[in-house]
Amino acid sequence: xxxxxxxxxxxxxxxxxxxxxxxxxxxxxxxxxxxxxxxxxxxxxxxxxxxxxxxxxxxxxxxxxxxxxxxxxxxxxxxxxxxxxxxxxxxxxxxxxxxxxxxxxxxxx
Amino acid sequence: xxxxxxxxxxxxxxxxxxxxxxxxxxxxxxxxxxxxxxxxxxxxxxxxxxxxxxxxxxxxxxxxxxxxxxxxxxxxxxxxxxxxxxxxxxxxxxxxxxxxxxxxxxxxxxxxxxxx
Numbered sequence: 001x002x003x004x005x006x007x008x009x010x011x012x013x014x015x016x017x018x019x020x021x022x023x024x025x026x027x028x029x030x031x032x033x034x035x036x037x038x039x040x041x042x043x044x045x046x047x048x049x050x051x052x053x054x055x056x057x058x059x060x061x062x063x064x065x066x067x068x069x070x071x072x073x074x075x076x077x078x079x080x081x082x083x084x085x086x087x088x089x090x091x092x093x094x095x096x097x098x099x100x101x102x103x104x105x106x107x108x109x
Numbered sequence: 110x111x112x113x114x115x116x117x118x119x120x121x122x123x124x125x126x127x128x129x130x131x132x133x134x135x136x137x138x139x140x141x142x143x144x145x146x147x148x149x150x151x152x153x154x155x156x157x158x159x160x161x162x163x164x165x166x167x168x169x170x171x172x173x174x175x176x177x178x179x180x181x182x183x184x185x186x187x188x189x190x191x192x193x194x195x196x197x198x199x200x201x202x203x204x205x206x207x208x209x210x211x212x213x214x215x216x217x218x219x220x221x222x223x224x225x
Contacts, residue, residue, distance in 0.1 A: 004151075033214075035216075041218070042216040042217060043216040044216075045214070045215065048213055090151075095157075095164075096154055096157065096165060099151030099152045099153070
């Protein structure tokens, strides 16, 4: 059974701090996506990672992919309140997306 | 560029009633997806269309759910009859083509269904 697990599920952090969200998946894939979802809103694409070792950065967020370890990370640098949201990773298996459980991030001023 | 459109945005029905959702993907996007997102969980793929053909519907509860994509553009998802556990947000997404090198899926705002 395919599993896409994120941890932590809930994260509360202070502004200015750094933290990493982890996405583990149980089967081979070399495509992984990160999405952001604000409360009551739909999903917004953040990053597309298409190969082993891929690293993408946008503002205070940086995502990486290790296909051998079946692991992706989303690193947050110097968090700000605007980053509060739920973050999902999604693994592309056979052109189908399997979403992780989500990480609910709250940045405290 | 217009995004993925969905309607209605909210729907409240009683169990055993029927409901239908509509999705209009981004113009030119060949692939269309319907997801179910239960509160506190990630989206779960229900059905995937490539143009007007079904690519995968393995997780669609076919005894009560149906979907179609006539003419390869708009799509409708129907539930008949609805159960309490169908309460969720139904998300429609589209992508330019299946299996492309940069296949980000673009999501619509979703339809929030509450079954009483």
